[in-house]
Amino acid sequence: MKLWCKTLVACGLAMGALTGCASSDVEEMPVSPLPEISPVVAPAVSWEDSVGDGVGEYYSRLHPAVRYGKIFAASRDGKVAAFDEKSGDELWQVDVNELFSDALQKESSGVSLSAGITVAQNKVFIGSENGLLAALDADTGNAVWQTMTNGELLSAPTVAEDTVVVNSSTGSLDAFNVDSGEKLWSYESALPTLTLRGTGAAAYAEGGFFVGTADGKVAVVIKNNGQVAWEQPIYVPKGGNEFSRMADVDVTPLLQGDNLYAVSYNGNLVSLEMRSGRVVWSRKYSSFNELAAGGLHLYLVDDHGRIYAVDRRNGLELWSNSELTNRQLTSPAVYRGYVVVGDFEGYLHFISREDGSLAGRIKVDGSGLFSQPQVVDDKIYVQARDGKVAAISLP
Numbered sequence: 001m002k003l004w005c006k007t008l009v010a011c012g013l014a015m016g017a018l019t020g021c022a023s024s025d026v027e028e029m030p031v032s033p034l035p036e037i038s039p040v041v042a043p044a045v046s047w048e049d050s051v052g053d054g055v056g057e058y059y060s061r062l063h064p065a066v067r068y069g070k071i072f073a074a075s076r077d078g079k080v081a082a083f084d085e086k087s088g089d090e091l092w093q094v095d096v097n098e099l100f101s102d103a104l105q106k107e108s109s110g111v112s113l114s115a116g117i118t119v120a121q122n123k124v125f126i127g128s129e130n131g132l133l134a135a136l137d138a139d140t141g142n143a144v145w146q147t148m149t150n151g152e153l154l155s156a157p158t159v160a161e162d163t164v165v166v167n168s169s170t171g172s173l174d175a176f177n178v179d180s181g182e183k184l185w186s187y188e189s190a191l192p193t194l195t196l197r198g199t200g201a202a203a204y205a206e207g208g209f210f211v212g213t214a215d216g217k218v219a220v221v222i223k224n225n226g227q228v229a230w231e232q233p234i235y236v237p238k239g240g241n242e243f244s245r246m247a248d249v250d251v252t253p254l255l256q257g258d259n260l261y262a263v264s265y266n267g268n269l270v271s272l273e274m275r276s277g278r279v280v281w282s283r284k285y286s287s288f289n290e291l292a293a294g295g296l297h298l299y300l301v302d303d304h305g306r307i308y309a310v311d312r313r314n315g316l317e318l319w320s321n322s323e324l325t326n327r328q329l330t331s332p333a334v335y336r337g338y339v340v341v342g343d344f345e346g347y348l349h350f351i352s353r354e355d356g357s358l359a360g361r362i363k364v365d366g367s368g369l370f371s372q373p374q375v376v377d378d379k380i381y382v383q384a385r386d387g388k389v390a391a392i393s394l395p
Helices: 102-105
Strands: 044-051 066-069 070-074 079-084 091-095 115-118 123-128 132-137 145-150 156-159 162-166 172-177 181-188 204-205 208-212 216-224 228-233 254-256 259-263 266-272 279-284 291-296 296-301 307-311 317-321 331-333 340-343 347-352 358-363 374-376 379-383 388-393
Touching: 066 115, 066 374, 070 115, 070 388, 079 123, 115 156, 115 162, 132 162, 156 204, 204 254, 254 291, 291 331, 307 340, 331 374
Parallel strands: none
Antiparallel strands: 044 388, 066 070, 070 079, 079 091, 115 123, 123 132, 132 145, 156 162, 162 172, 172 181, 204 208, 208 216, 216 228, 254 259, 259 266, 266 279, 291 296, 296 307, 307 317, 331 340, 340 347, 347 358, 374 379, 379 388
16 A cells, blocks of 8 residues: 655655655555454444545645534535535535636636635635635625735635635635635745645634744734734754754644644644744654544644654654554544544544554544544544545444
8 A cells, every 4th residue: 555645755856845756656555454453432324424525635735614503515526515414304405616717717727626615604615736825605606706826825814803815825825705705914934945745724812823834833913914023933943954954833733721732744843932933842752634622631743643642741652553553543532432543444443542543433434534523513524535435433
């Protein structure tokens, strides 16, 4: 089995970023076989449906979003759909290529959706590989507005009151009016010679957007004017070549209480004070996956699929699980007493939060799961590579 170029990182230089590559371009790495377990939970699919053709074998962080009693999902080929949260019945489905055909003819031959979904202010926000940022009406799927940004959009837009921001592949955090799409400001961060193909979404709290950068920093950008409140390196790149010096903070900073948590590729997992950026503690981990939190614990999937629980007060490791190594795990999510992760064969795994043991699993779809499971109202929502959207729960 060959890992995605996102995992191996070594697909080649391309104007300051690692661009997409076919799976045949990377080396084979040993993948852990599916472990035998004695299940203690029996997850079941409550409903399932599909949207478009999914994302295929492309790198993508598209994931379902749940709000207003609906599940919203999108596919790389431009389809966006809404489903009833309880029954799974499709409420509407639109094609972004048709909604914005006039604008797209001027810019490109079409869109490949890659950013989102974010739902807020009764709107559905999505972004594309060619820089399109669009807002749809959450009730009907009708177009509200669209604009072209300066770079590829690979992470979900972030909405804060009257502002929506997107983090682009060019190192620019761009802000737009949430109702009109009018551009408000941009914050530019430095791009190293070589970076991961991906960006982390911003988090928002107390008037500031918290965002990771490709040069190993976390920055806070003030919502009202786009000025930087503080920047803090969480890892200083080291090594004699560009590959060893990669230190992307490719995740959304996780805000918990007065602190935030972030992790870099090839670098560190850190706790920072939100107001000052002061480093509270730092531990050596490497990841490009989103963090999850439950109680006083952080949960991390590293760049080889090892799963860790860490005490967020001091960074001490509580347990680790390496039984799913190199199975291309999704970012983790917390569900009841379990950490849940998906893998490349389409299994959703349930891992005990107490000791890291495998407690159960369910196969959702053979095309594979690729994005962080979404946990809302005691259900888990996942999306498969072929476009299947499923709701999963425990009895």
